[in-house]
Amino acid sequence: MPDTEKNYQEKIYDDFLSLLEQKQYGPLIRMAQQQHPIDIAACLELLDDDRRVAVFRMLQKDCAAEVFAELDSDVQEMLISTMTDRELSGIIEELFSDDAVTLLQEMPANVVKRIMRSAKSETRKELNRLLDYPEDSAGSVMTGEFLELHKNMTRAEAVAHIRKTGDNAETVYVAYVTDAQRHLEGSVTLGDLLFAEDQDVIENFMSRGVPCVMTHDDRETVSLTVSKYDLVVLPVVDKENRLVGVVTFDDAMDVMEEEVTEDIEKMAAILPSDKPYLKDSVFEIFRRRIPWLLVLMLSATVTGAIITHYETALGGWVILTAFMPMIMGTGGNAGGQSSMTVIRSLSVGDIELRDAGRVLWKETRVALLCGIIMGIATFVKVFLIDLHMNVASLPVAAVISLTLVVTVVMAKIVGSMLPIAVKRIGLDPAVMASPFVTTIVDALSLVVYFEIASALLGV
């Protein structure tokens, strides 16, 4: 966002805080009712506990629930602790079921008990049903509130039905059409309804072939389907094709963002977290970083063993040691480029498993181009600078250049093929990013280096 001029959101903060400082609570509440719940939530989070509770209590009931859903879980917990059971029940009944499920997943056990006790029995049943779906499944991110029409309704009946029930739906953009057994048959947008005539029958102007997912599909399938078909709402059906819930595009976008963060963490050899960085404890961050660091460190002892193995031979050519970091670094960088490209392409669907051959062929050619250019650059550099300074010789320059070509080709092949291989056996390709590839390529490139040196220098 531009720093030069205050953006939309900063203006809201400023207005809110100045009204609060002047204790102008009337105008403050009037202003709040007109703002987006997420902005009110952001403003509330800036306040101390007492003032936050005071302002929150002044909000209207439906607005309060919307704001509540947007708050951080620690703030939610604090507010709940100040509510009577009856107030808590009021909030829970107003929340959309997916937000209520998220709340339950984040609260400590005693708060969960209190929430469940305060909820009406029907709500409690619905929440338990949603909580039963496997973590990270479509069922676990869907909401039970949606618009449902029957295919033999007329437009007038449909509008009347929506006017009566629409208030409970999370999105009032699309309505789903079902038969008597609740099988999903089609959809109509509110635009379709607006354009139709009163006596038109839904069945005659609904869209058929509505993309949908099943309750047990992975939540990644949810975000991919929403993004592929540009859906505002994605219906979720059970095994009998009965409509049981919907996922809205904003929840799908959140899933997409979380999946990307998870991928990037895996690429960086970190165990995934579901908390923002600043909210995570030092110990928790440590716990998620240390396992791979240790594994990679132990794997690196292989590299050490390789050096020890060639050590005595190396004695005569100490100069070779000086180029080791450059060769290993280049291998790591070249391999990392390929693995990150392949991992990302797999995750957005630009590459499928069946493309392995095409990827291999492409990477080999790219690697040869890169390797040869880098080999030449190094040869010239070693020849012009290092030889001139009497630290290297022509055969050494040849060894290093040749090693670079072979290392880059090897690194790019390993880097591009490992993620595909890992995906084929059903694991997440993201773990095969730079750190892992580097460790493997380090060892391989040293063997190549010393073998080429043995052959050309006779060490």
Next chain:
Amino acid sequence: MPDTEKNYQEKIYDDFLSLLEQKQYGPLIRMAQQQHPIDIAACLELLDDDRRVAVFRMLQKDCAAEVFAELDSDVQEMLISTMTDRELSGIIEELFSDDAVTLLQEMPANVVKRIMRSAKSETRKELNRLLDYPEDSAGSVMTGEFLELHKNMTRAEAVAHIRKTGDNAETVYVAYVTDAQRHLEGSVTLGDLLFAEDQDVIENFMSRGVPCVMTHDDRETVSLTVSKYDLVVLPVVDKENRLVGVVTFDDAMDVMEEEVTEDIEKMAAILPSDKPYLKDSVFEIFRRRIPWLLVLMLSATVTGAIITHYETALGGWVILTAFMPMIMGTGGNAGGQSSMTVIRSLSVGDIELRDAGRVLWKETRVALLCGIIMGIATFVKVFLIDLHMNVASLPVAAVISLTLVVTVVMAKIVGSMLPIAVKRIGLDPAVMASPFVTTIVDALSLVVYFEIASALLGV
């Protein structure tokens, strides 16, 4: 997606291809009209040129334009080459303006000329206006087709207006309310319209305080705003707050996906591309990968120089060489974890520039925990295994463990602070990921290693 059962999309492909093989063109077209344009586009892309042209020509005009917008640019170019100017004009007039702009940006100059010549003068003017916005600005991704209402219209007038003009709007979910000078004043969803009474005046039930962006805002601001406020449509205003266009959530999702890919490419030391991997030429991929490889390779010569500098001293302790790769590798991995975490947190907004101090404090503590554990692990390992095999000595084990602690702390501080520093001077933090951090940490960790060795071993 699950491989065990065919998913929604695969079933469509199968049906489509079997109808096509049986030359059942009638049912094929009827089926196509009922499918989502993106599925028809995907099916078309599987066909050879002749059959693709034949099927495309059978589609109804409005459906054809929607399918056309979803096709790959090379297929679009091929289809355009088979169209008369009149047919081309028909497609262009049916396209939404943002899709037409994307088409123009991807076609070669001669095709662009033909498209502009075929378009009606009003369309041409609109396209030129949109093409004038800076690349990657909100203006460049918005569309000019949206629903606009006046605040003093009644609900009945508004519905009549939408029925008349709504067909041209890209989304018929939200309408924007403006005053006589087209200043953006509020919004109503079609749901609001459906729930209102005929004589209600728009002004009285519209939402005020609509989040919006300006034409020159970065497209990243667009996707952040859409995702933050969960908007189906985001209005774009000019400097005078006049409504000039809208961006729909699906285009914002595409922007988000492209930005993530760009970030990951930068993290992998690759210059960003806007083409999918398999469509990019070998030379193009090479051109985007070689610059950083060369820069990083040349920087690695510093590491070489450090080794050369300590070389003579090293002579007596060849064993130290064997641990170099492990120490450098660990530094690179530890620094990469921190830099990738900070880069991602900056990009999703979990960390702001002002949090630099908190990040530094957190990373230092995490680094100490990681460093000490790894130092102990290494000491035990060297003591138990390597000492036993007579390749190391107790002082060597101490040198390596101490070096690891210092290296990890240093790597995590460099890795976490570099992206923040780079962002502060206005550059993209993503370039400060593993490869760059590794190169710096490699050099630093070797200096630490040799200095500690000098002190403890007296080399």
